[in-house]
Amino acid sequence: QVQLVESGGGVVQPGGSLRLSCAASGFSVSSSGMHWVRQAPGKGLEWVAFIRYDGSNNYYADSVKGRFTISRDTSTNTLYLQMNSLRGEDTAVYYCTRGGLPGYFDYWGQGTLVTVSS
Amino acid sequence: DIQMTQSPSTLSASVGDRVTITCRASQSISSWLAWYQQKPGKAPNLLIYKASTLESGVPSRFSGSGSGTEFTLTISSLQPDDFATYYCQQYNSYFLTFGGGTKVEIK
Secondary structure, eight states: OOEEEEEOOEEEOTTOOEEEEEEEESSOTTSSOEEEEEEOTTSOEEEEEEEOTTSOOEEEOTTTTTTEEEEEETTTTEEEEEEOSOOGGGOEEEEEEEOOSSOOOOEEOOOEEEEEOO | OOOEEEEOSEEEEOTTOOEEEEEEESSOOTTOEEEEEEOTTSOOEEEEETTTEEOTTOOTTEEEEEETTEEEEEESSOOGGGOSEEEEEEOSSSSOEEOOOEEEEEO
16 A cells, blocks of 8 residues: 655754655655645645656745755655755644645655754 | 635534535636645545545545635534544645645534
């Protein structure tokens, strides 16, 4: 069955960097579009980034463009989110999800918490 | 970006009640709308896509309707497992956006 397992969250200082990982199983990331969606504590959901099934195009929310990079490793079936120049407003649970663009999200990971604080 | 507005933000209801949540888009999104349920500490779960298509495994008491700019999620008879927060999401454009959420509480 489809499973998504995120890792890599933690506490980081403002201006710092962090890389999130999402291990996929039950399907191939080379045949599915993948997204990152985040949720600040007590707040709603915000789409962050997308990578096409063939890795040819990436899309980002304006709030993270130029600071975050989505990528994948098809040999390990893993999705990544490299986050640089982190700010307090980036504090959130980050979810790895599967879906197209435009599209909806049919499978979600359990999420990993990123806290940006000094 | 397309703005999505949900109402109400909180809803108090009893088991067995019929519940309706509304989602409005700032511009027409045809039927490119999904609904999710989220319980505390858990990831969202897809309920409905393309405005009215029920995801496999979702109970038939959930239904969706609407097109253009106005959409509704209806729970025909609220069950104890349904107390949660519900989000709509548009996928008419490449910049995907969610509504602010509707929390369904026990009355």
